[in-house]
Amino acid sequence: MPPLDKRHCFSVHCPSRLLFDQIADKWSMMVLTVLDPGPARFNEIKRNLQGVTQKALTQCLRRLERNGLILRRVIPTSPVGVEYEITPLGRSLQGPFKALYIWTLQNLAEVDRARAEFDTRNGGGGSAAAKAA
Amino acid sequence: MPPLDKRHCFSVHCPSRLLFDQIADKWSMMVLTVLDPGPARFNEIKRNLQGVTQKALTQCLRRLERNGLILRRVIPTSPVGVEYEITPLGRSLQGPFKALYIWTLQNLAEVDRARAEFDTRNGGGGSAAAKAA
DNA sequence: CCGTATCCGATCCGATACTG
DNA sequence: CAGTATCGGATCGGATACGG
Numbered sequence: 001m002p003p004l005d006k007r008h009c010f011s012v013h014c015p016s017r018l019l020f021d022q023i024a025d026k027w028s029m030m031v032l033t034v035l036d037p038g039p040a041r042f043n044e045i046k047r048n049l050q051g052v053t054q055k056a057l058t059q060c061l062r063r064l065e066r067n068g069l070i071l072r073r074v075i076p077t078s079p080v081g082v083e084y085e086i087t088p089l090g091r092s093l094q095g096p097f098k099a100l101y102i103w104t105l106q107n108l109a110e111v112d113r114a115r116a117e118f119d120t121r122n123g124g125g126g127s128a129a130a131k132a133a
Numbered sequence: 134m135p136p137l138d139k140r141h142c143f144s145v146h147c148p149s150r151l152l153f154d155q156i157a158d159k160w161s162m163m164v165l166t167v168l169d170p171g172p173a174r175f176n177e178i179k180r181n182l183q184g185v186t187q188k189a190l191t192q193c194l195r196r197l198e199r200n201g202l203i204l205r206r207v208i209p210t211s212p213v214g215v216e217y218e219i220t221p222l223g224r225s226l227q228g229p230f231k232a233l234y235i236w237t238l239q240n241l242a243e244v245d246r247a248r249a250e251f252d253t254r255n256g257g258g259g260s261a262a263a264k265a266a
Numbered sequence: 267c268c269g270t271a272t273c274c275g276a277t278c279c280g281a282t283a284c285t286g
Numbered sequence: 287c288a289g290t291a292t293c294g295g296a297t298c299g300g301a302t303a304c305g306g
Contacts, residue, residue, distance in 0.1 A: 016237035068247025096232040104149035114201025
């Protein structure tokens, strides 16, 4: 794999641009993390993702399934059961995700400092809208 | 750094949850990549991010600045100039971002295959809405 | 040149209700 | 249990106009 070009230019049709949006969202990262130890049922996943709505989780799982990152298996029991499981492709994404997750943990403090300083410099004599961003 | 827990639970107040949303968006990744070789002016960045609007880029740069990932320096020339530069904190994020970028390049083909198969299984006899997701 | 302000359509998102 | 359907509010994002 080649290193990133100097002053890399991202064309509109750059494939990674489109893919990045699909896979790099908050819920997807969390779902892949929760499924890491093994398959899990819908509500089991939901319980581990505090605050996610049924709709958001369903959409997220569909997208993950469509992109080949997880597998959906229906268990024909009396009330229907569904199990979700990571695919090998999904596992290959855990490394990059974990790197990002660890970065957030390691640098959270410094980011907070930077934010406080920024808000003092700017929001100090102005609107509080800056913090809302 | 500890390994991720088994069946990791993401509480609502998990700091990495909030931070992830802020830093893992498409434009931020591209800006950090474009700034990698060295500082750049506003329109210089804009030219390298085909399709970004002035508003979106401004918002993105502000957020990056607020989070301490880039530095904004005003050059007092006749028409005002502004230079953006990566901070050490920003540089530390390039590694994780690059890992994700490389993943998209390496697995784009397989994701496309998975999508095609999914759309055949589902959208085959139904709505075309699935592809729009 | 580098923004901010405003408007407006598209989209997301949660809450709710309903089904096999 | 695991969804789908629908609706209204919030938010995003582009286009345009204007200011330092």
